[in-house]
Amino acid sequence: MAVIDPEADVIVRTLRETALSWLGDVAAEAIADLEEMPRDTREQRVYAAKRQLEEVRRSLLSVVKLERQFTSELGSIAPQLGIRNVVFESPDGELVELTSQERTAALDRFASVLQLEIEGSLRAARLREGYPE
Amino acid sequence: MKDALKQAAEALSIAVPDLQTGKSFEAVVLFKAALALANGFEELVVRDHRGKVTTTFRLRGGPGHVPSQTAPGDQPSYLELRGSDARRSFELHNSLEFAGASGAEHEIDVALVWKPAIDELRNAGGGIVPHPPLVGIELKEFDPTKSLDKNLLRAFVACVVDLMPLRHLASFEVGRQFPHKEVRIGHGGHMFLYLTTADITPPSCRLCEFFGIEPHPNVDTTKLDQILGELYFRLTVWMAASL
Numbered sequence: 001m002a003v004i005d006p007e008a009d010v011i012v013r014t015l016r017e018t019a020l021s022w023l024g025d026v027a028a029e030a031i032a033d034l035e036e037m038p039r040d041t042r043e044q045r046v047y048a049a050k051r052q053l054e055e056v057r058r059s060l061l062s063v064v065k066l067e068r069q070f071t072s073e074l075g076s077i078a079p080q081l082g083i084r085n086v087v088f089e090s091p092d093g094e095l096v097e098l099t100s101q102e103r104t105a106a107l108d109r110f111a112s113v114l115q116l117e118i119e120g121s122l123r124a125a126r127l128r129e130g131y132p133e
Numbered sequence: 134m135k136d137a138l139k140q141a142a143e144a145l146s147i148a149v150p151d152l153q154t155g156k157s158f159e160a161v162v163l164f165k166a167a168l169a170l171a172n173g174f175e176e177l178v179v180r181d182h183r184g185k186v187t188t189t190f191r192l193r194g195g196p197g198h199v200p201s202q203t204a205p206g207d208q209p210s211y212l213e214l215r216g217s218d219a220r221r222s223f224e225l226h227n228s229l230e231f232a233g234a235s236g237a238e239h240e241i242d243v244a245l246v247w248k249p250a251i252d253e254l255r256n257a258g259g260g261i262v263p264h265p266p267l268v269g270i271e272l273k274e275f276d277p278t279k280s281l282d283k284n285l286l287r288a289f290v291a292c293v294v295d296l297m298p299l300r301h302l303a304s305f306e307v308g309r310q311f312p313h314k315e316v317r318i319g320h321g322g323h324m325f326l327y328l329t330t331a332d333i334t335p336p337s338c339r340l341c342e343f344f345g346i347e348p349h350p351n352v353d354t355t356k357l358d359q360i361l362g363e364l365y366f367r368l369t370v371w372m373a374a375s376l
Contacts, residue, residue, distance in 0.1 A: 031300050040220055041349060062276045070157035071266055077164045081212070083179055089194030089209065 067106070149231040152180035156367050158274040159227050162328065163243050166270070167212040169361035170245070173369045175220075182208035189204065193228040195210045199251055201259035203371045213248065221376050222248035223267065230257050231262045231269075233295030241292075243270040245368075265296040265323055267371075273329040277351060280332040283340070290344045321323050321370045324364065 078086055149234055171177040181187040182200045193209035200208040205230035212225040224246050230238045245268035254260060255267060271289045325346045327333075333341075341348040349360055 019270060024324065058276075058278075061279065063274065066274060066277070067157055070161045070354060073161050074157060074164070077161065078190070080168060081164055081177065081179055081190075083164075083190045085189040087189060087191045088160075089191055 176215040178213045234298045240294040241269040242272040275331040
């Protein structure tokens with residue numbers, strides 16, 4: 001696969017922003033109403049939020065891992081079929097053209113950012129509720 | 134918010150929880166199926182929608198119809214398995230839609246279809262495929278540590294029943310009268326497979342098997358040889374008997 005997409009970073013950025021937006025919602029939902037709860041209940045909710053976030057992180061990272069494997073496989077199978085470029089068409093007809101190396105790198109960056117940001121979200125949730133970092 | 138995540142996932146064609154994309158999984162299985170089946174044919178050719186040989190494979194991004202050869206712009210590509218004559222030629226497509234008996238449209242992730250019928254459809258201006266695929270493979274790329282939601286399997290069972298209703302008319306009665314483990318609803322040469330990276334619980338496997346769908350949980354795409362080898366064997370047996 002040899003097509004270069006100069007917008008690769010835009011894709012990664014979009015993924016990052018939207019994933020964080022989603023995680024933010026998960027966190028917000030999980031810690032909603034905390035202020036009105038007794039402290040022991042609040043602690044349970046923070047714990048629940050943490051578990052939810054970790055579950056989301058684990059699921060997303062497992063899929064990223066699979067995608068990394070598939071991308072690598074595509075890079076080796078396509079030439080056997082005489083295919084030089086694989087172009088992914090999005091449902092709205094737009095194209096995503098990445099080399100397998102670029103796609104792998106994008107997935108890795110996404111996973112890395114996801115990991116850092118979830119840790120940050122958890123820390124923020126705990127600090128917001130007055131727990132030590 | 135989920136729309137935003139979906140948009141982002143689609144941008145990189147990846148699967149995310151609750152959002153079924155996973156196009157790279159589709160591409161890997163499509164290409165590996167082509168390689169596995171190619172031995173039974175004269176030639177394996179990658180074609181664009183105009184029928185020209187191409188080195189750029191455009192993977193269909195969502196459920197779609199067979200385009201006319203004269204359709205403007207770039208349309209999805211396909212793989213042709215060219216036999217000794219037209220009757221023995223097939224095509225492999227991804228995300229193609231087929232008409233069910235109810236009139237509902239059903240997307241099949243990876244489908245093997247008979248080339249003469251698809252050519253006829255192309256020449257008539259394209260459209261939804263009016264008959265079931267010879268081989269239909271449903272794919273689900275989900276967290277490997279979890280079991281697949283049974284509703285996803287139910288949905289595919291309903292899809293297969295709608296594509297081939299006559300094969301299932303007696304199935305419920307058959308299920309009542311015979312021990313379940315002995316019963317398989319056959320599809321007369323048509324084959325349906327369910328491949329997922331997740332687990333499938335035994336009751337869900339049984340549901341699939343009863344309706345003639347082969348469940349393949351915890352699929353490792355680096356080890357598809359056995360599944361695709363069996364598919365090749367059954368296809369060649371069917372071709373020898375039917376074509």
